[in-house]
Amino acid sequence: MREQWGSRTGFIVATIGAAVGLGNIWRFAYIAGENGGAAFLLVYTVFVVLIGLPLVIAELAIGRRSSGDAVAAFESGQRNALWRYAGWIGVVGAALILSYYAVIAGWAFKYFAGAATGDLWRAAHGGFGGYFDGFIASTFEPVFWQLLMLAATALVVARGVKGGIERINLWLMPVLALIVIGLAVFALSLPGSAKGVSFLFSPDWSALTRPSVYLNALGQAFFSLGVGMAVFVTYGSYLGRDIRLPGAAVTIAAGDTLFAMVAGLAIFPAVFALGGDPAAGPRLAFITFPQVLLQMPGGTWIGMIFFLLLTAAALTSMISLLEVPVAVAVERLGLSRGRAALVISAMVFLLGVPSALSYGVLTEWKLAGQPILDAVDHAISNFVLPVCGLAIAIYAGWRLAPSDSMAAADLLGSRLGPLWLWLLRLGVPLTIAVILLRSLKVL
Numbered sequence: 512m513r514e515q516w517g518s519r520t521g522f523i524v525a526t527i528g529a530a531v532g533l534g535n536i537w538r539f540a541y542i543a544g545e546n547g548g549a550a551f552l553l554v555y556t557v558f559v560v561l562i563g564l565p566l567v568i569a570e571l572a573i574g575r576r577s578s579g580d581a582v583a584a585f586e587s588g589q590r591n592a593l594w595r596y597a598g599w600i601g602v603v604g605a606a607l608i609l610s611y612y613a614v615i616a617g618w619a620f621k622y623f624a625g626a627a628t629g630d631l632w633r634a635a636h637g638g639f640g641g642y643f644d645g646f647i648a649s650t651f652e653p654v655f656w657q658l659l660m661l662a663a664t665a666l667v668v669a670r671g672v673k674g675g676i677e678r679i680n681l682w683l684m685p686v687l688a689l690i691v692i693g694l695a696v697f698a699l700s701l702p703g704s705a706k707g708v709s710f711l712f713s714p715d716w717s718a719l720t721r722p723s724v725y726l727n728a729l730g731q732a733f734f735s736l737g738v739g740m741a742v743f744v745t746y747g748s749y750l751g752r753d754i755r756l757p758g759a760a761v762t763i764a765a766g767d768t769l770f771a772m773v774a775g776l777a778i779f780p781a782v783f784a785l786g787g788d789p790a791a792g793p794r795l796a797f798i799t800f801p802q803v804l805l806q807m808p809g810g811t812w813i814g815m816i817f818f819l820l821l822t823a824a825a826l827t828s829m830i831s832l833l834e835v836p837v838a839v840a841v842e843r844l845g846l847s848r849g850r851a852a853l854v855i856s857a858m859v860f861l862l863g864v865p866s867a868l869s870y871g872v873l874t875e876w877k878l879a880g881q882p883i884l885d886a887v888d889h890a891i892s893n894f895v896l897p898v899c900g901l902a903i904a905i906y907a908g909w910r911l912a913p914s915d916s917m918a919a920a921d922l923l924g925s926r927l928g929p930l931w932l933w934l935l936r937l938g939v940p941l942t943i944a945v946i947l948l949r950s951l952k953v954l
């Protein structure tokens with residue numbers, strides 16, 4: 512018998528665990544910081560509601576409808592074999608995201624371990640810039656921590672949907688929520704923190720005239736929710752009929768967005784209180800923020816807890832990404848779960864080594880003028896995820912019969928059903944297409 516979630520709460524918490532990750536803390540802070548803070552947040556939130564939410568419902572519905580892996584979800588009831596490629600792109604994409612995601616998760620883990628032993632603060636007394644650059648430039652270290660994170664992920668996935676994935680999320684997610692709230696309360700109590708709050712919540716409207724803000728907000732909405740990578744298709748496939756998907760999807764999207772905002776309230780007030788630069792890019796969480804912490808009383812404790820949060824949040828997302836190809840290997844190739852988790856995480860590890868080395872031995876190798884890791888992250892978030900989202904919208908909106916997809920989404924007979932359908936049919940594809948074409952300078 513195919514596995515199922517043990518409880519509705521378990522499913523919701525695991526799905527929020529997939530959504531909440533590096534995207535909400537590391538990536539949200541740096542993208543919001545670079546794109547004008549509050550104005551970005553506004554565009555981002557609109558995209559989450561109008562594009563992300565309908566897609567989360569669609570992914571869960573497609574997955575539950577077929578009760579198979581991500582490829583099967585796009586095959587069931589289709590004569591057109593081309594659609595199965597949409598599933599395969601999701602599967603390969605999930606592996607690709609996981610490959611570099613594991614590298615950044617490894618950085619977080621290394622920082623946590625260093626903060627716990629105190630080595631981090633001693634080694635970085637000359638400045639976190641030098642410390643971080645030295646670390647990511649070395650050959651062995653980033654690969655080592657990347658491997659550890661992948662091994663932990665594989666161990667959980669090997670134990671199954673209920674016994675592994677659901678269990679660890681039920682443990683970790685409440686702790687993470689408490690930690691992030693605690694960190695925000697602390698940051699808000701710092702003198703001078705108000706500047707950080709207004710950076711995040713009082714918009715500088717001129718930022719809205721920059722087209723790149725829209726592309727970055729779209730990419731961030733996809734990345735942070737985790738849509739477009741068949742994760743929700745796969746998690747949805749372990750669901751029974753006793754849960755109503757629209758309500759679940761609202762909880763997931765709201766939980767994810769709230770988490771990012773609270774994490775922003777933990778980071779920006781601290782950065783502003785001590786005069787750091789909010790637009791420091793991917794280095795914000797690893798250089799600017801710890802540098803700030805080092806200057807405040809009790810900061811080293813806060814740092815340890817922050818990097819624990821980052822590591823654990825990354826782990827629950829990595830688990831969801833690994834589950835996508837593992838489900839395919841189990842169901843299509845007949846591998847045991849344990850073996851599938853081992854083989855695929857090993858492959859993902861090899862795939863990620865160039866990202867891990869992209870600031871070290873491979874620093875001369877640039878893709879589109881950027882280090883390998885940055886280029887892969889940008890390409891995936893801003894292009895691959897939106898294009899996959901487009902495919903999902905078309906599949907659920909046009910390819911399936913309207914009554915079929917609305918029934919699968921528990922929206923048949925609801926007044927929101929047609930709204931959801933037309934968002935998928937027109938709103939989502941047009942918005943994505945316009946933003947992508949604009950950024951490719953076609954429009």
Ligand code: PHE
Binds near residue numbers: 529535736831
């Ligand atoms: N949503 C996760 C995060 O914010 C990353 C992720 C992307 C997970 C795509 C699943 C699919 O960190």
